[in-house]
Amino acid sequence: MSNTAAIIGGGVIGGGWAARFLLNGWDVRVFDPDPEAQRKIGEVLDNARRSMPGLSDTALPQEGRLSFHDTMSEAVQGAEWIQESVPERLELKHKVYQTLQADCSETAVIGSSTSGFKPSELQDCATRPEQIVVTHPFNPVYLLPLIELVPTEKNSADLIARAKATLTALGMYPLHVKKEIDAHIADRFLEAVWREALWLVKDGIATTEEIDEAIRMGFGIRWAQMGLFETYRVAGGEAGMKHFMAQFGPCLKWPWTKLMDVPEFTDELVDLIAGQSDAQSGQHSIRELERIRDNNLVSMMRALKAQNWGAGAVMNAHDVRLSAEAGMVRHASDITDATQPITTVRRAVPVDWLDYNGHMTESRYLHAFADASDRLMEIIGCDQDYIATGGSFFTAETHIRHIDETHLGARIEVHTRVLMAEGKKMHLWHEMYAGDTLLATAEHILIHVSLETRRPAPFSPEIAANLEMICKAQSGLEAPEGVGRYVGAPR
Numbered sequence: 202m203s204n205t206a207a208i209i210g211g212g213v214i215g216g217g218w219a220a221r222f223l224l225n226g227w228d229v230r231v232f233d234p235d236p237e238a239q240r241k242i243g244e245v246l247d248n249a250r251r252s253m254p255g256l257s258d259t260a261l262p263q264e265g266r267l268s269f270h271d272t273m274s275e276a277v278q279g280a281e282w283i284q285e286s287v288p289e290r291l292e293l294k295h296k297v298y299q300t301l302q303a304d305c306s307e308t309a310v311i312g313s314s315t316s317g318f319k320p321s322e323l324q325d326c327a328t329r330p331e332q333i334v335v336t337h338p339f340n341p342v343y344l345l346p347l348i349e350l351v352p353t354e355k356n357s358a359d360l361i362a363r364a365k366a367t368l369t370a371l372g373m374y375p376l377h378v379k380k381e382i383d384a385h386i387a388d389r390f391l392e393a394v395w396r397e398a399l400w401l402v403k404d405g406i407a408t409t410e411e412i413d414e415a416i417r418m419g420f421g422i423r424w425a426q427m428g429l430f431e432t433y434r435v436a437g438g439e440a441g442m443k444h445f446m447a448q449f450g451p452c453l454k455w456p457w458t459k460l461m462d463v464p465e466f467t468d469e470l471v472d473l474i475a476g477q478s479d480a481q482s483g484q485h486s487i488r489e490l491e492r493i494r495d496n497n498l499v500s501m502m503r504a505l506k507a508q509n510w511g512a513g514a515v516m517n518a519h520d521v522r523l524s525a526e527a528g529m530v531r532h533a534s535d536i537t538d539a540t541q542p543i544t545t546v547r548r549a550v551p552v553d554w555l556d557y558n559g560h561m562t563e564s565r566y567l568h569a570f571a572d573a574s575d576r577l578m579e580i581i582g583c584d585q586d587y588i589a590t591g592g593s594f595f596t597a598e599t600h601i602r603h604i605d606e607t608h609l610g611a612r613i614e615v616h617t618r619v620l621m622a623e624g625k626k627m628h629l630w631h632e633m634y635a636g637d638t639l640l641a642t643a644e645h646i647l648i649h650v651s652l653e654t655r656r657p658a659p660f661s662p663e664i665a666a667n668l669e670m671i672c673k674a675q676s677g678l679e680a681p682e683g684v685g686r687y688v689g690a691p692r
């Protein structure tokens with residue numbers, strides 16, 4: 202049975218939360234009095250569906266059910282997580298908690314998306330303050346993992362643990378903020394940078410576009426992978442952090458920032474900023490800008506996944522959970538019917554796998570088939586621990602046939618057969634499908650090697666036994682169409 206979340210307030214952030222829950226298999230019940238809410242959430246969901254599945258290297262679960270409700274009481278029925286994302290007004294948030302707590306489960310977690318209010322302020326006048334915590338997300342909620350989880354002493358250890366477990370299971374990174382403070386941790390930085398940027402525009406030093414270039418061409422990329430302190434530690438050179446602080450400490454007393462002052466939001470300043478922003482980005486609709494942003498985020502986060510670093514490591518851990526929940530085979534002993542091909546890849550086509558023809562580019566077919574071979578190696582016992590002992594496989598030969606096109610977001614599967622395995626050699630056959638459509642086949646010869654001598658070496662007894670079991674069981678299948686085909690053979 203699916204888990205259920207209630208989304209109270211379905212604007213920019215509530216829509217993102219709805220997508221995060223739905224695409225992780227939760228049923229989602231929305232309450233928002235805006236008559237346009239259904240359309241707006243639909244558009245956010247469209248963008249989430251085209252970007253979020255491509256962030257994973259495994260398939261997301263079956264999408265949950267989305268429903269819209271006329272009252273808050275109806276929306277919170279049966280919900281074990283209630284996410285409040287109404288406008289940032291304390292009296293409104295108080296009213297919302299009073300209404301929803303009359304009907305929601307007493308054990309449900311009530312998370313608030315508030316950017317700035319402290320949880321103790323939110324808990325004031327609530328019927329059950331112990332249910333309410335800050336769970337502050339970052340836009341787009343369906344892609345960015347960070348959640349600032351800010352409790353008070355009124356929240357039990359059990360509620361905090363349940364909140365962390367749920368957020369982690371949604372592929373997020375709950376940062377437990379142990380002392381409440383206005384604007385939590387991350388928004389204090391965003392506010393500082395925002396103030397400084399407003400001054401730079403107001404004083405005519407830089408345009409909105411120049412400020413954005415200053416961020417995205419340099420330190421923005423650096424922050425995405427190491428944050429602030431680790432970056433500055435490296436900047437201190439061999440002498441490290443102490444040297445960095447000695448060198449740049451005095452600058453803090455120089456007039457490098459105007460952080461304590463805020464320029465007055467006169468009509469003139471607002472028009473200046475809005476006009477420059479229109480000139481910079483007005484050629485794109487907001488939904489187009491969201492898609493551009495999502496493509497960039499997915500591509501950058503996938504690069505971090507390849508390094509298993511920072512946000513990428515969080516995503517990889519989520520993939521491991523998802524593929525275990527989806528019942529993907531990880532070891533020969535998990536195979537239930539060895540007579541059939543083994544599903545070694547199940548995933549969506551991500552944005553960075555497309556080319557100028559608008560379909561999956563040829564090198565990514567090899568990428569997917571190589572992932573399938575890696576998974577087969579793991580299944581037969583050639584996993585990271587085995588490789589650390591000095592044995593592995595090298596691919597000696599590959600033949601790929603491209604049979605049909607595949608596009609962004611398509612759910613693909615690779616089914617794998619072991620055609621032959623003897624001594625030091627295994628012969629694999631992969632078929633890639635989208636539904637029942639055969640997209641491509643790949644035939645590989647892999648040689649078992651010693652990583653010490655870099656020369657062929659016999660299989661370990663465990664690998665030999667697993668390969669023999671699979672090969673024998675699959676030998677009843679017909680020879681695959683196209684096996685042994687050479688390049689240029691008539692079709």
Ligand SMILES: NC(=O)C1=CN([C@@H]2O[C@H](COP(=O)(O)OP(=O)(O)OC[C@H]3O[C@@H](n4cnc5c(N)ncnc54)[C@H](O)[C@@H]3O)[C@@H](O)[C@H]2O)C=CC1
Binds near residue numbers: 215232235238315339
């Ligand atoms: N926009 C952003 O970048 C971020 C915003 N937040 C926080 O998320 C919360 C929501 O902000 P946004 O989504 O940006 O605002 P928004 O204005 O886009 O959405 C708010 C939604 O709440 C609905 N609403 C108003 N009264 C309601 C009520 N009584 N019951 C249910 N729904 C109601 C509105 O119709 C609207 O759809 C705020 O607390 C904000 O601080 C957090 C992270 C980032």
Ligand SMILES: C[N+](C)(C)CC(=O)CC(=O)[O-]
Binds near residue numbers: 316
């Ligand atoms: C501008 N903001 C304070 C609403 C920003 C956030 O709260 C987080 C974000 O997504 O940047």
